[in-house]
Every structure is written in structure tokens, then in C-alpha cells.
Amino acid sequence: MAEEVNAFPQTLTIAGTDSGGGAGVMADLKTMQERHVFSTAVIVAVTAQNTLGVQDFMALPKKLIDEQFASLADDLAIKACKTGMLADAEHVRIVADNLRKYDFGPLTVDPVMIAKGGAALLADDAIEVVKEELLPLATIVTPNLPEAERLTGMTIATPDDTKLAAQQLQAAGAKNVIIKGGHGDTDTVSDYVLLADGHDFWLSSPRVDTVRTHGTGDTLSSCMTAELAKGHDIETAIRTAKDFVEAAIKNTIQVGHGHGPLNHWAYGEAHTK
Numbered sequence: 001m002a003e004e005v006n007a008f009p010q011t012l013t014i015a016g017t018d019s020g021g022g023a024g025v026m027a028d029l030k031t032m033q034e035r036h037v038f039s040t041a042v043i044v045a046v047t048a049q050n051t052l053g054v055q056d057f058m059a060l061p062k063k064l065i066d067e068q069f070a071s072l073a074d075d076l077a078i079k080a081c082k083t084g085m086l087a088d089a090e091h092v093r094i095v096a097d098n099l100r101k102y103d104f105g106p107l108t109v110d111p112v113m114i115a116k117g118g119a120a121l122l123a124d125d126a127i128e129v130v131k132e133e134l135l136p137l138a139t140i141v142t143p144n145l146p147e148a149e150r151l152t153g154m155t156i157a158t159p160d161d162t163k164l165a166a167q168q169l170q171a172a173g174a175k176n177v178i179i180k181g182g183h184g185d186t187d188t189v190s191d192y193v194l195l196a197d198g199h200d201f202w203l204s205s206p207r208v209d210t211v212r213t214h215g216t217g218d219t220l221s222s223c224m225t226a227e228l229a230k231g232h233d234i235e236t237a238i239r240t241a242k243d244f245v246e247a248a249i250k251n252t253i254q255v256g257h258g259h260g261p262l263n264h265w266a267y268g269e270a271h272t273k
Contacts, residue, residue: 015084
């Protein structure tokens, strides 16, 4: 009997490229491949960047972004999707409009604002648009601490602050929230998770002393997307993604002179031996 067309789990990343290969669409595709799903992409912006920083970027015209969405919807069966770098308010709206038009399954919103080297990847006027147009569509939103502060207008200094920020993001429309603790200064990295049903918990891991963390947020969110596409529940997807990223940081590869990339195949090697 012929295999059913489009039966294989398929995912979509909606983001910007990284010519250095460590973050953005490149990190998403590598992660999704490692998690054994077929990954596709809608390119919103193209960057010139490496491990030392972002030298330049350009967002694509609306017509080309719309056509990418339409092309995928016409042929494939996307089971889960994610957003990354969206550049500015206009492009956030373009993406949100398309996500309302097409059903690409659970949506992970990674509110990418600043690159590891400090370059702004989201214009200030886009933050309100993310809150108003993307968060209500989100199955899960995955900000780091600075991003959570920008989205909520809060200063997050304590665990209680983190919990309150997650509640505010949920009130803004995101069903599930994970606030990543990697920007803290403690020996342990603690991520806070608030699920749609009110269940909450912390995920902690030892901090690894390394600058090779470029693309951490992209990798975490794309791993979650892959797990959701395979039909796993949100908590399982989050826990798998946390383990995946921890392995990718601990088992470093030496690439570039700045904030180097993760080792995207480390988790798979550890679980196939």
C-alpha cells in the first residue's frame, strides 16, 4: 500500500537567516532535522553575520513573504511552526496575518529582539505589535529575561518577578510561557514554565562557562516545535528541548572567534550510543 501523502511530521520556521550558520533559520533547520522532522522555512529577513556580530540585515518585501506562506500551504502539511527574527512592526503584522490565514499547527513564538553580539533584531515599535498580534496566536512564548522585561514593562529581579511576568504574558494571550534564565548570573540556569492549565515549574541546569551559546533561543524553540509536530504534549516538548540545548552547550564545538554556535548533534549522539 502506498504511504499516505504528507504523513511525515513537517515543521515551519518563520525567521531571518544567519550567514554564520549558528542562529536563525539555520539553527532551526539543523535542530529540526536532528529531531527527525521535515523542516521548511519562510524567510522574513536576510542577515550578514558571524560569531562576532551582525553586520547588516534586510527584511524581504511583503509579496515574497506572502508567496512563501501560500506555497507551503498549497503543498505541505505543516504540523507545528515557530517565529524568530521578524525585524520590524510591518513584518510582524505580515507574519501574523499569514498565521491567521493558514493553519500550520501549534505556534511557538520566540520573540527575538537582540543578537548575542548586541545588535537589535526587532525595532522598538514592533514590541507592542508582537504583544497585540502574535501573543494571542501563540501556543507557547519563549522569551529570555531581557525580552520578558521588554514585553511586560517589568524589571525582573526575583523568582516572584519571573512568575508575575509569565502571568502577564499569559494574560496577553500566550497559552503557555517559558521564561529562560540564561541571562542571569547564578551558577544554575533556571527557566520558569507556566502552562495553560495553571501548572507551573522550574527547569534548572548547571551553568556552563562558555561563550559558545550563539543560537540558544532559536535551538530551544525549534526543538519544541519539532516535538509538537510529532504529537507530544507541551510539557514533554519543553523538557526535551531543555535537555537538547543543555547537551548542545556542554559538548562544545570550536567554530568562530566570538559567540560560537551550539553543537546541534550532541543530544542525538548521547541518545544513540
